[in-house]
Amino acid sequence: MAYLTLKNVNKIYPNGFHAVHNFNLEIEKGEFIVFVGSSGCGKSTTLRMIAGLEDISSGEFLIDGKRANEMGPREREIAMVFQSYALYPQMTVFDNIAFGLTLQGVDEDIIEERVKKTAAILGLTDYLDRLPRALSGGQRQRVAIGRAIIRKVGVFLMDEPLSNLDAKQRVTMRYEIAQIHQETGATTIYVTHDQTEAMTLADRIVVMKAGYIQQVGTPYQLYYEPENIFVAGFIGEPPMNFIRGKVQGGAITFGENKLDLTRKMGAQAKAYEGKEIVLGFRPEHISLQPREDAYQIDSQVELTEMLGDNTNIYITAGQDQAILKVDSHDTPETDIPLTFYVPLENVYLFDAETENRIHL
Numbered sequence: 071m072a073y074l075t076l077k078n079v080n081k082i083y084p085n086g087f088h089a090v091h092n093f094n095l096e097i098e099k100g101e102f103i104v105f106v107g108s109s110g111c112g113k114s115t116t117l118r119m120i121a122g123l124e125d126i127s128s129g130e131f132l133i134d135g136k137r138a139n140e141m142g143p144r145e146r147e148i149a150m151v152f153q154s155y156a157l158y159p160q161m162t163v164f165d166n167i168a169f170g171l172t173l174q175g176v177d178e179d180i181i182e183e184r185v186k187k188t189a190a191i192l193g194l195t196d197y198l199d200r201l202p203r204a205l206s207g208g209q210r211q212r213v214a215i216g217r218a219i220i221r222k223v224g225v226f227l228m229d230e231p232l233s234n235l236d237a238k239q240r241v242t243m244r245y246e247i248a249q250i251h252q253e254t255g256a257t258t259i260y261v262t263h264d265q266t267e268a269m270t271l272a273d274r275i276v277v278m279k280a281g282y283i284q285q286v287g288t289p290y291q292l293y294y295e296p297e298n299i300f301v302a303g304f305i306g307e308p309p310m311n312f313i314r315g316k317v318q319g320g321a322i323t324f325g326e327n328k329l330d331l332t333r334k335m336g337a338q339a340k341a342y343e344g345k346e347i348v349l350g351f352r353p354e355h356i357s358l359q360p361r362e363d364a365y366q367i368d369s370q371v372e373l374t375e376m377l378g379d380n381t382n383i384y385i386t387a388g389q390d391q392a393i394l395k396v397d398s399h400d401t402p403e404t405d406i407p408l409t410f411y412v413p414l415e416n417v418y419l420f421d422a423e424t425e426n427r428i429h430l
């Protein structure tokens with residue numbers, strides 16, 4: 071049986087706003103789950119319902135098979151790390167980490183042992199006597215995480231824990247959070263709007279949009295098997311390219327290009343005759359060398375961005391724009407024509423009306 075279960079969970083705020091719609095998810099013990107989506111899509115609301123900080127309007131939340139809707143936050147054995155560190159400024163690092171245990175009246179020797187162990191995991195051993203103001207942003211965030219993990223609860227909830235850090239600190243802390251998860255094996259639900267954080271940390275990702283789950287899957291599944299245009303465009307950096315066109319005579323035309331859809335869709339192309347279709351391909355799944363079983367696309371180079379090992383090429387083909395990611399040794403001149411090849415196996419097709427993937 072799943073450790074945490076959300077069944078048809080809805081959140082309607084008192085002002086009538088329906089923030090989360092029919093949320094269904096089963097989480098196994100020890101899993102690292104990431105909720106990802108743009109700001110306002112309902113990630114924090116869902117997390118707060120799990121924490122017991124927000125009522126569940128309808129549906130059920132189960133912990134270990136037991137209904138938890140009415141349980142208070144403490145009873146749920148869940149610890150939460152917030153976006154703002156919320157450390158006590160007048161207390162040392164030691165006291166901040168120990169706070170929860172002190173409140174519970176845990177024996178001092180045990181507190182000392184557990185704080186030291188937690189500090190060692192987080193690399194805070196040398197800072198235990200300091201006040202929060204004498205720490206860097208990354209160190210403060212570690213104290214906040216320490217305060218949560220010392221409680222040895224079953225579930226950790228993290229709401230954008232890295233958003234107050236600079237880019238470099240975020241990468242370091244991301245690695246540390248992954249390590250802490252490996253060491254503690256604790257079930258973790260992590261909220262972020264950053265697809266890179268989601269991809270690097272998650273066992274499974276829940277992609278949300280406007281209060282609805284779009285897809286649940288491993289990073290690999292979301293990258294290679296996106297179910298709709300939103301997920302395809304959200305996961306991956308730079309995002310997937312989309313070319314929209316009307317199917318005429320089994321082909322779509324854009325710029326100088328006419329792509330024979332029957333090569334990809336076979337007889338299914340007939341069903342789309344006269345309708346709009348969206349063709350997707352990832353910037354990194356193209357080749358500048360001619361290939362068999364590929365669409366040849368003629369384009370114009372508008373701009374190149376040399377990023378070290380690779381280069382992003384911004385191209386146009388008629389009205390359509392796309393980004394190609396190539397080895398930086400292959401960086402072309404700007405303002406020249408460029409022909410590239412997209413292997414058929416790397417082409418995705420979406421229904422322009424429903425925006426859902428067309429399964430072939």
Ligand code: ADP
Nearest residue numbers: 083085087089108109110111112113114115116
């Ligand atoms: P996210 O975490 O994905 O950024 P939230 O869960 O915080 O999104 O918010 C989801 C939606 O619910 C947003 O449109 C937000 O404005 C709305 N919302 C959040 N809290 C309240 C509230 N207390 N009352 C009414 N609407 C709210």
